[in-house]
Amino acid sequence: MSAVLSLREVGVTYGRGATAFQALHGISLDIEPGEMTLMLGPSGSGKTSLLQVMGCLLRASRGSVRLFGQDLHAGLTAEALAALRLQHIGFVFQHYNLFPTLKAWENVAVALDIKALPRAQQHAQALALLDRLGLADRAGHYPSELSGGQKQRVAIARAMAGAPRVLLADEPTAALDGKTGQGVAATLHELAHRDGVAVVVVSHDPRVEPFGDRVLHLEDGRLVDDRRPPRSSA
Amino acid sequence: MNAAGRGLGGTSLLAWRNLSHDRARFVVTLVGVLFAVLLMGVELGLLLGFARTTSGMVDHTQADLWITPAGTTNVDIAGRLDERRRFEALAVPGVAAVDALMLQFAFWRKPDGGTESVSMIGYNLASGQGRPWNLVQGRVEDLQQDDAVIIDTLYAAKLGVAALGQTVEINNQRARVVGFTEGIRTFTQSPYVFTTHRNAQKFTFLRPDQTTYLLVRLVPGADVDTVRDALQARLGRVDVWRSADFARAAQRYWLVTTGAGSALLLAALLGLVVGIVIVGQTLYATTVDRLPEYATLRAMGAPNRYLYAVILKQAAISAVLGFAGGMLLVGLVVLGGEGSTVAVAMPAGLVGVLALLTLFMCMLGALISIRRITRIDPTSVFQ
Numbered sequence: 001m002s003a004v005l006s007l008r009e010v011g012v013t014y015g016r017g018a019t020a021f022q023a024l025h026g027i028s029l030d031i032e033p034g035e036m037t038l039m040l041g042p043s044g045s046g047k048t049s050l051l052q053v054m055g056c057l058l059r060a061s062r063g064s065v066r067l068f069g070q071d072l073h074a075g076l077t078a079e080a081l082a083a084l085r086l087q088h089i090g091f092v093f094q095h096y097n098l099f100p101t102l103k104a105w106e107n108v109a110v111a112l113d114i115k116a117l118p119r120a121q122q123h124a125q126a127l128a129l130l131d132r133l134g135l136a137d138r139a140g141h142y143p144s145e146l147s148g149g150q151k152q153r154v155a156i157a158r159a160m161a162g163a164p165r166v167l168l169a170d171e172p173t174a175a176l177d178g179k180t181g182q183g184v185a186a187t188l189h190e191l192a193h194r195d196g197v198a199v200v201v202v203s204h205d206p207r208v209e210p211f212g213d214r215v216l217h218l219e220d221g222r223l224v225d226d227r228r229p230p231r232s233s234a
Numbered sequence: 235m236n237a238a239g240r241g242l243g244g245t246s247l248l249a250w251r252n253l254s255h256d257r258a259r260f261v262v263t264l265v266g267v268l269f270a271v272l273l274m275g276v277e278l279g280l281l282l283g284f285a286r287t288t289s290g291m292v293d294h295t296q297a298d299l300w301i302t303p304a305g306t307t308n309v310d311i312a313g314r315l316d317e318r319r320r321f322e323a324l325a326v327p328g329v330a331a332v333d334a335l336m337l338q339f340a341f342w343r344k345p346d347g348g349t350e351s352v353s354m355i356g357y358n359l360a361s362g363q364g365r366p367w368n369l370v371q372g373r374v375e376d377l378q379q380d381d382a383v384i385i386d387t388l389y390a391a392k393l394g395v396a397a398l399g400q401t402v403e404i405n406n407q408r409a410r411v412v413g414f415t416e417g418i419r420t421f422t423q424s425p426y427v428f429t430t431h432r433n434a435q436k437f438t439f440l441r442p443d444q445t446t447y448l449l450v451r452l453v454p455g456a457d458v459d460t461v462r463d464a465l466q467a468r469l470g471r472v473d474v475w476r477s478a479d480f481a482r483a484a485q486r487y488w489l490v491t492t493g494a495g496s497a498l499l500l501a502a503l504l505g506l507v508v509g510i511v512i513v514g515q516t517l518y519a520t521t522v523d524r525l526p527e528y529a530t531l532r533a534m535g536a537p538n539r540y541l542y543a544v545i546l547k548q549a550a551i552s553a554v555l556g557f558a559g560g561m562l563l564v565g566l567v568v569l570g571g572e573g574s575t576v577a578v579a580m581p582a583g584l585v586g587v588l589a590l591l592t593l594f595m596c597m598l599g600a601l602i603s604i605r606r607i608t609r610i611d612p613t614s615v616f617q
Binding site for chain 2: 048051052055057058079082083084085086087089090091093094097099100101102106109110111113114119122158170
């Protein structure tokens with residue numbers, strides 16, 4: 001299997017001079033398709049910075065990042081990075097970040113619209129994605145009418161719109177109760193295994209850990225552990 | 235809101251929902267646009283109405299050229315010409331006919347007392363050059379009577395006239411109203427009083443060989459500029475104008491030199507500025523409220539133009555709805571003005587100009603929001 005994301009000696013520094021803060025130090029790793037990678041670590045360990053680098057949202061200060069072989073070098077414009085995100089990456093956020101004025105299916109359809117899918121197909125595809133996540137009967141509801149778990153599944157459906165090859169999730173279960181959180185983690189795991197998506201999940205949540213095919217542990221901006229548990233419980 | 239949003243998609247849907255979700259702010263935006271359209275529409279309509287009024291006499295003749303006393307700046311104020319000069323004009327090649335037209339101020343004594351200033355218009359009944367238009371009561375043939383005059387219904391009350399046949403005094407000479415026109419306004423507020431050239435000479439004490447203007451019609455195919463130059467050379471100390479040029483000169487005189495046009499344009503500009511400020515402020519507030527959503531879109535990979543489209547469509551929706559409401563009110567003002575001495579003109583061309591101005595106003599108002607969106611940091615979605 002070839003890596004979808006390759007990081008070599010990646011470092012990230014915020015600020016300059018005396019106030020400079022180094023968030024990541026020499027991170028090297030490959031993210032493979034078809035598996036769910038968990039990123040664990042205490043607050044401030046650099047998990048989110050690393051996720052942002054992987055998601056073409058943050059430029060690495062040092063080292064190299066390759067997405068499907070393309071070098072995300074400093075010369076790429078913000079628009080070029082946005083185009084790469086659009087083509088390859090889906091995001092799931094801790095607080096869902098759904099558009100509150102749009103219904104569930106419209107939230108998914110917006111992602112398809114950005115990808116320039118013909119309008120006539122957007123409704124059907126959005127409904128199909130929601131149906132797959134068990135939300136067909138909630139498609140016409142606004143986010144304010146959905147539970148936390150339902151909102152996160154809508155967010156996952158939106159992230160999956162247009163079939164990205166990489167799905168990056170930031171604390172996707174943090175705002176959910178135990179059972180719901182496990183359900184969301186199981187959904188992400190299924191996406192990795194069934195669709196061959198490279199899923200990377202940043203989490204503090206021990207309930208998610210059993211679903212990880214691979215577990216990365218960060219401390220003080222360094223990758224201190226990279227292991228594959230013998231058998232996922234998912 | 236939902237019904238209106240049905241059928242929309244993508245940026246249009248986001249734009250509509252962003253606006254309609256906060257109804258109070260949306261109403262403020264629409265009222266702002268509506269007020270700006272009303273102000274611009276009425277002021278520009280007044281400007282055009284005044285422009286038409288100032289050149290109305292010129293525009294309603296069929297003359298190709300006007301011969302005026304030297305130094306004439308507008309049709310309402312002029313010196314005198316020797317009427318016999320029309321024979322000199324007739325001798326110029328290309329001239330088919332020359333008719334005298336008189337326009338002189340006079341005093342109108344109302345039947346129940348009081349005096350008003352009027353503009354006496356004396357024209358050649360046979361040629362009809364300078365005849366009243368929009369006649370709604372009476373016949374122009376009745377002007378053949380020595381004391382007959384025609385006035386406009388808009389000024390009838392001002393002149394103390396309630397019905398046909400009423401007699402008044404013009405410069406202490408008996409005059410009788412034999413007809414009414416409708417909608418012939420004057421910028422000078424001295425109402426036009428139509429009569430024959432001979433009667434006008436009598437009412438204004440001009441000698442039988444005196445007139446104000448000579449109106450020239452050309453033979454078919456004659457070159458207007460060539461004939462004008464020939465007339466100027468032949469007649470000497472007079473001004474010879476193409477009709478359109480004389481009309482524009484009259485408009486320029488009244489609207490520019492009196493400052494009336496500047497005041498109206500300034501008020502219209504004020505409307506535009508007010509609209510830009512209100513649209514800019516409310517759209518910006520809406521944008522700032524929704525920055526996390528724009529950041530999410532950006533994180534999802536939306537190009538800047540997608541975000542701009544949302545903002546610009548919000549501006550366009552505000553423009554369309556505000557314009558519709560504003561034009562409804564402008565229409566009421568136009569209707570209301572039809573019965574008054576002040577006309578608000580609203581031809582299709584001006585409606586188009588207002589639509590473009592409204593769109594321009596709203597797009598300009600959206601720029602500040604676009605500037606804010608340009609600087610959005612997609613990593614803020616993780617905060």
